[in-house]
Amino acid sequence: MSEEERKSGGEFEREPVPDSALLGPGKFWGMYAGEHTAGTEFMIGPLFLAAGASLQDLFFGLLLGNVLAVLTWRFLVTPIAMSKRMTLYYQLERIAGGSLVRFYNLVNGLLFCFLAGAMVTVSASAVGIPFDIFYEAPAATFGFGAPSFTALVVVVGVVMAVVAAAGYETVARVANIAAPWMIAVFAACGIVSLVQMNATSVGALTEGRFWAEAIDFVQEKNGPQTFGFWQIVVFAWLCNGAMHFGMADLSIFRFARCKSSGWAPSIGMFLGHYMAWIAAGLLLAALIKVAPDATVGSDGKVSANPGLLAFQALGWTGIICVVIAGWTTANPTIYRAGLALQGVMPKSSRTTMTLVAGAVATVAGAFPNLSAQLLGFVGTYGTVLGPMGAVILVDFYLMKKFGLVDEYAAHSGVGINLAVLIAWLLPVGVGLYLIFWKGLFAAYAVIPAWFACGVIYLALSKLTQKPVAAK
């Protein structure tokens, strides 16, 4: 291993992955199964119920949305990843310039940290159950929970950060080991919940009254809300928008030996974002049925406490599952955030940056309301990060066809490629305005921003590119 490689952790972070380091599809299937059957599923499933999604819309909307997500990974991300074999960050640096990518990396890393923070919260909600320390979302977005819960979040966050800093090999191994068991536990939670709601006959299951009654209860406490079929489709498709449309998973698929690895996210989607979401939604419906008071917080509103939901269905196994599910998702996320932050300071070690990312995630995890707003957060996250994927796609497929220079920053030596800067910030700015000031459902902004970014990047490149010496 060269000196430079050793400093960067030996993970080919600033060079194409050599053939000798390529991995077969099995590694990717195990990794994705662990990543998308996660602690957040315990949160997102109940949020669908709380938002008023009908059971029928949930079944068919999630099916369509997940198919679209898998196709995006396979046909958008994998071909570019296998051709370039570079991390997202290094590839962007060659296109957008070092200074611009440092800013993007900072935004990227912070958003990853907040996502990981939500998972720290979820894990802490389960760890707290045996100690009578309960998760409860305060009214303010940046309000703390009980002091004991905040202390618990710190402990859980520190453990997660240290494990993530140990490296991806450790994380992948734990995710591999836990994945089949975790999937079984999610399924078990769903089945137990059905029995608790007396939904054990074909008639009761198809009628779905147990679900409708739970929605009525939530809406009586929280006020009326609707979450329709297309919202479910778009959410399921784009909740990982930063990973596929945004090309963050280039950093993973650059190791792929064959294109079939690109189908690996399907195991995560259909077990984690289909079965597990529905099972988690059933957990809240069941708790509403058997102990409605336990679902109502001090503010009189229904909120989902992931640890409590799993505990009432499967006891200690449920608690262990929530902790491990949160852990196996938070770890790769903190790891990725570490990579992103390392892009800001390339001379720093990945281990140090992973610990920094873990610390930020822990602070974010101390605000329980962030995890309670996951439906909106992941859409915003895709809107901000997703468009850069369009820059990579246009650069890879279209620049030469339009007589332009690809990887312009690498060839011209500019620190900031203005075409990329404007193409990214303009649609993202409009998207954030529509989300935060006009109340647009966040996931709806991802694809328009992505397309706008690609078109603007191509047009501005045509206007701003100057001839460069061939390298």
Place this chain on the structure above:
Amino acid sequence: MVAQIVSLLALAATIVPCLLYFFGAIGLDAVKLTALIGTIVWFIATPFWMGRKLPVDAKEVEI
């Protein structure tokens, strides 16, 4: 091979009792107990066979 069979039985202990509960054959306490035993056994047995044989480049490639 033995560890793999033990893992399989542990996984079955996690999920099968739920199905028995669904069909009214056992109670919820039995489901919770067997699931916990299955969980403990799974995490003891599975590391013996899953992910032990890493590729030769594992020290350099972490995925």
